[in-house]
Amino acid sequence: DADVTQTPRNRITKTGKRIMLECSQTKGHDRMYWYRQDPGLGLRLIYYSFDVKDINKGEISDGYSVSRQAQAKFSLSLESAIPNQTALYFCATSDPTGNYNEQFFGPGTRLTVL
Amino acid sequence: GESVGLHLPTLSVQEGDNSIINCAYSNSASDYFIWYKQESGKGPQFIIDIRSNMDKRQGQRVTVLLNKTVKHLSLQIAATQPGDSAVYFCAERGRGSTLGRLYFGRGTQLTVWP
Numbered sequence: 425d426a427d428v429t430q431t432p433r434n435r436i437t438k439t440g441k442r443i444m445l446e447c448s449q450t451k452g453h454d455r456m457y458w459y460r461q462d463p464g465l466g467l468r469l470i471y472y473s474f475d476v477k478d479i480n481k482g483e484i485s486d487g488y489s490v491s492r493q494a495q496a497k498f499s500l501s502l503e504s505a506i507p508n509q510t511a512l513y514f515c516a517t518s519d520p521t522g523n524y525n526e527q528f529f530g531p532g533t534r535l536t537v538l
Numbered sequence: 539g540e541s542v543g544l545h546l547p548t549l550s551v552q553e554g555d556n557s558i559i560n561c562a563y564s565n566s567a568s569d570y571f572i573w574y575k576q577e578s579g580k581g582p583q584f585i586i587d588i589r590s591n592m593d594k595r596q597g598q599r600v601t602v603l604l605n606k607t608v609k610h611l612s613l614q615i616a617a618t619q620p621g622d623s624a625v626y627f628c629a630e631r632g633r634g635s636t637l638g639r640l641y642f643g644r645g646t647q648l649t650v651w652p
Binding site: 428455464465466467468469472474482514516518520523524525526527528529530531532 | 547570572579580581582583584587627629631638639640641642643644645
């Protein structure tokens with residue numbers, strides 16, 4: 425079974441729609457992250473959470489919001505989707521008691537905004 | 539803020555040859571540098587890291603070299619195999635207020651041909 429799962433895996437939506445991407449993990453890690461990947465731009469951090477009560481903005485948080493419902497769940501929302509939010513989105517986790525530098529990524533959600 | 543970049547966007551090597559993937563960084567204050575591998579259709583996966591007070595670190599078939607004088611990081615893969623075909627990202631770890639965050643470069647596509 426996958427340790428970090430993302431739903432949906434693919435989503436096509438229209439401009440102005442509200443979209444939620446969900447991430448669940450069974451690794452028991454406190455830290456969770458949302459990244460966006462665009463061709464040729466690498467991975468950019470949107471939001472991150474070091475525990476259930478902690479939410480922090482990353483490099484590109486405008487237009488996004490997050491919710492940490494539990495240790496195992498971290499959701500990313502696009503309140504009003506726009507075409508330039510078309511991208512591949514990854515959730516990741518890490519364990520600060522283990523290797524600080526190792527993040528465990530989910531399989532990604534491919535989002536297309538028309 | 540941190541800035542991590544790559545010298546070449548693509549690299550093609552013959553199976554069995556050694557591969558060298560390069561990365562330049564700008565933030566001398568980073569205390570760790572990390573390499574990730576992303577296979578097609580999957581999330582990135584941790585390969586190896588190196589602390590800033592080290593020059594070289596070896597793993598299984600991989601070696602990371604750090605040259606702080608010219609702010610250069612490289613990943614060497616010995617006896618490259620078809621399964622090594624992937625996008626490779628270098629990353630640096632934030633410090634202080636950004637501790638725990640990773641800053642990724644744009645990636646190099648490694649293609650291994652028989």
